């Protein structure tokens with residue numbers, strides 16, 4: 505039987521509320537989670553919580569669950585690996601497992617030509633750290649990095665030097681030497697001026713950019729901007745790192761979002777949908793001294809490795825890149841139609857299943873997100889007043905219609921019967 509949204513009057517439900525209350529006390533990194541605690545049940549794009557509420561998930565664990573819930577071919581491999589005699593996390597730098605090689609080989613079938621090596625690590629931020637490290641190491645003299653205004657690259661200290669989407673992330677922490685470019689068509693002029701007037705190109709270790717800004721607001725650069733950055737970095741022999749942690753792995757209908765701009769970076773990062781962090785480049789970009797980049801569990805996260813491998817295989821087998829393109833176009837059309845009735849939604853943007861629109865203010869955005877969640881649709885904010893839609897790749901037209909219905913009902917509700925939302929309902933404030 506097809507799953508449908510079903511939520512009780514009060515969220516979180518009592519079982520979820522008890523756990524969330526305890527989490528709030530005990531978890532040092534407690535943020536603003538959705539008002540639910542997941543049960544072990546779900547199907548497609550739907551998840552059930554401990555209280556029996558059923559939510560439609562258009563947030564996809566912040567773009568990290570492309571296959572949604574209970575994909576049968578994913579369950580088979582993860583259940584199987586859990587029965588192995590290996591420890592669940594292997595110290596991969598010392599104990600090699602074949603699953604590590606299997607994912608390397610499969611990943612490298614989808615990376616751009618010339619990117620023939622990858623290093624697995626625990627998270628997106630660590631993939632970013634290691635991308636930075638291999639660039640610093642390559643040009644030993646170069647100590648300056650260049651990033652973008654509004655960027656998000658993670659919260660570990662090195663990545664944080666590049667993260668600029670919200671002040672709160674980096675306030676009070678020390679920074680690596682860094683310049684920032686605007687995420688606009690002026691970027692290449694500013695980069696050119698920095699190279700001419702501020703710091704010699706030989707001192708610049710890398711330029712890092714997201715092909716589509718995520719946390720910063722789902723901002724899509726122009727082809728001219730991306731190609732301009734590539735041209736200047738190439739001319740000055742500065743490595744260009746594309747952070748594909750959120751945009752990559754097929755969400756935009758191509759394996760890597762930078763492919764939409766007809767350029768090739770020198771280094772790339774992936775994580776989220778890949779299920780494991782990865783720094784990807786040509787083998788010659790990586791340091792050839794053992795131990796310079798390494799981590800006990802990097803490349804040894806058993807479930808992550810098999811889940812990543814299976815994710816790529818399923819995306820290929822089920823032709824999900826084409827499906828994402830089709831579903832993205834469909835959702836955009838429905839949103840544009842909705843806009844004729846609700847002109848308060850503006851700036852509908854995105855590529856395929858990485859989509860967003862703006863509300864007139866941050867408060868209106870937060871209210872729309874809160875109201876949609878109350879009605880059983882999980883969505884997130886992006887940037888100052890954006891709402892992002894990042895459903896799993898397996899959604900159907902019915903799922904898209906159900907989600908759009910909730911958004912429209914929520915728009916009507918917040919406009920016609922405005923009510924206050926609690927601080928805990930401002931989920932949009934702490935996402936990535």
Ligand SMILES: Cc1ncc(COP(=O)(O)O)c(C=O)c1O
Pocket residue numbers: 566627628629630632656657658659714718719747748749750751775776936
């Ligand atoms: C573009 C980008 N880079 C890096 C990261 C950091 O990844 P993680 O949260 O796995 O450390 C994120 C997380 O959202 C991201 O969107």
